[in-house]
Amino acid sequence: MPRTPRTTTRHRPADPAVGLEVELEVGPVAHGGHCVARHEGRVIFVRHTLPGERVRAVVTEGGTNFWRADAVEVLDASADRVEPAWPAAGPGGVGGGELSHVALPAQRRWKADVLAEQLQRLAKIEWDVTVEAAPGDEERGGLAYRTRIELVAGADGRLGMRKHRSHEVVPIKPLPKGMPLATAEVASLASDEGVLDRSWDPDTRVELVAPVGGEPLVLVDGEPWHKGHTDTRPNARRAVTETVGDHRFRLAAEGFWQVHREAPALLTQAVLEAAGDLTEATVLDLYSGAGLFTVPLATAVGEHGRVLAVEGDARAVKDARRNAHDLPWVELHEGAVEAALQDTVPGVADVVVLDPPRSGAGRAVVDAIAERRPSRIVYVACDPAALARDVAYLAGHGYTLTGLRAFDLFPHTHHVEAVALLTR
Numbered sequence: 001m002p003r004t005p006r007t008t009t010r011h012r013p014a015d016p017a018v019g020l021e022v023e024l025e026v027g028p029v030a031h032g033g034h035c036v037a038r039h040e041g042r043v044i045f046v047r048h049t050l051p052g053e054r055v056r057a058v059v060t061e062g063g064t065n066f067w068r069a070d071a072v073e074v075l076d077a078s079a080d081r082v083e084p085a086w087p088a089a090g091p092g093g094v095g096g097g098e099l100s101h102v103a104l105p106a107q108r109r110w111k112a113d114v115l116a117e118q119l120q121r122l123a124k125i126e127w128d129v130t131v132e133a134a135p136g137d138e139e140r141g142g143l144a145y146r147t148r149i150e151l152v153a154g155a156d157g158r159l160g161m162r163k164h165r166s167h168e169v170v171p172i173k174p175l176p177k178g179m180p181l182a183t184a185e186v187a188s189l190a191s192d193e194g195v196l197d198r199s200w201d202p203d204t205r206v207e208l209v210a211p212v213g214g215e216p217l218v219l220v221d222g223e224p225w226h227k228g229h230t231d232t233r234p235n236a237r238r239a240v241t242e243t244v245g246d247h248r249f250r251l252a253a254e255g256f257w258q259v260h261r262e263a264p265a266l267l268t269q270a271v272l273e274a275a276g277d278l279t280e281a282t283v284l285d286l287y288s289g290a291g292l293f294t295v296p297l298a299t300a301v302g303e304h305g306r307v308l309a310v311e312g313d314a315r316a317v318k319d320a321r322r323n324a325h326d327l328p329w330v331e332l333h334e335g336a337v338e339a340a341l342q343d344t345v346p347g348v349a350d351v352v353v354l355d356p357p358r359s360g361a362g363r364a365v366v367d368a369i370a371e372r373r374p375s376r377i378v379y380v381a382c383d384p385a386a387l388a389r390d391v392a393y394l395a396g397h398g399y400t401l402t403g404l405r406a407f408d409l410f411p412h413t414h415h416v417e418a419v420a421l422l423t424r
Helices: 104-123 184-193 265-275 294-303 314-323 337-343 365-370 382-395
Strands: 019-028 034-040 042-047 055-059 066-076 131-133 148-153 157-161 167-169 207-208 217-220 222-224 239-244 247-251 282-285 304-313 329-335 350-354 376-380 402-410 418-424
Touching: 019 042, 019 066, 019 104, 034 066, 042 055, 042 382, 066 207, 104 131, 104 402, 217 350, 239 265, 247 294, 247 314, 265 294, 265 350, 265 376, 265 402, 265 418, 282 294, 282 314, 294 304, 294 314, 304 314, 304 337, 314 329, 337 365, 350 365, 365 382, 376 382, 382 402, 382 418
Parallel strands: 042 066, 131 402, 282 304, 282 350, 304 329, 350 376
Antiparallel strands: 019 034, 019 055, 034 042, 055 066, 148 157, 148 207, 157 167, 207 217, 217 222, 239 247, 376 418, 402 418
């Protein structure tokens, strides 16, 4: 029997830079929700500030190549600075609201600048990017849009959210004030079920799901929970129903779904518009999830067309099979996209739609898509850098970026969603 090596725990010495206070002249925005500044020749990525401001910042992470810092005092403010919409997401606070001190129009310019910079730097494409607001967000101040939130219990048993780049839990106040990005339905669900009024075992995970057009659900460590009791029965309801236009989707409550109340409809419309006339077409739908795009694509191609959907998550494929059960011209393939394109998904495609994870599709998947010689590729992206990199890969196969729409589906954060059209 081989011997088990003895392990020792090594504690890295604290970086002496951490906690250092510095005065900074803030430069341009950068991908990731921060701005770039310099101190004595060193690059510092500083959060909670705006380009052109002068701030006092505290270093939160040191290092040899760059530092990270939080702006804790504004000495000269930008005209785009406003009272934070979510103070708990400020310096030293929870993650997920790092732009709440920025006026909404400036948030969208921030995201447009990042997307344009990534396209220019990685794909060598100059593009005048406009980021569109989702319906209703302007009137709501970019708040009350999340139909799903996840909370975790801290060491004291109270539910909260983790600090940025930390495992420490910050308790939140009653919703919606403590998490103003949550919809009113999510706040009502928390209140009705009393999840914030009780003590939980540390690290307990509580998800509040209030789908559009469906019954809400609370999950505690993945199990349905109602009025203080976890329901572990095999037939307990673990799924929710989402309504998108004329379509209703049933999916696992823990499964992936766009969190903005308007995102599914908005993205579906953008994808269909970019794909063009699909009558009797063969469409390849990659990273297809529970079928958000698969079902409307199938409607668009009609019964004489064909939609081949590929998804790696078994639970999502099960949901998609249920959602597309009355569309026999849909073929569902379970497996990693790269492997499926090499082994199980045959033939050419007229149009390819892909909605990869944050890391993007990557070269191998791009190469496999190009081999099928689609006339159009519709790429749904949640990361500007990954999108720009894959656009550059596709350019090597003769595809040109001919359309781009960007959407602010995560107000008060740095995240942006884009739908890109590439044609051969």
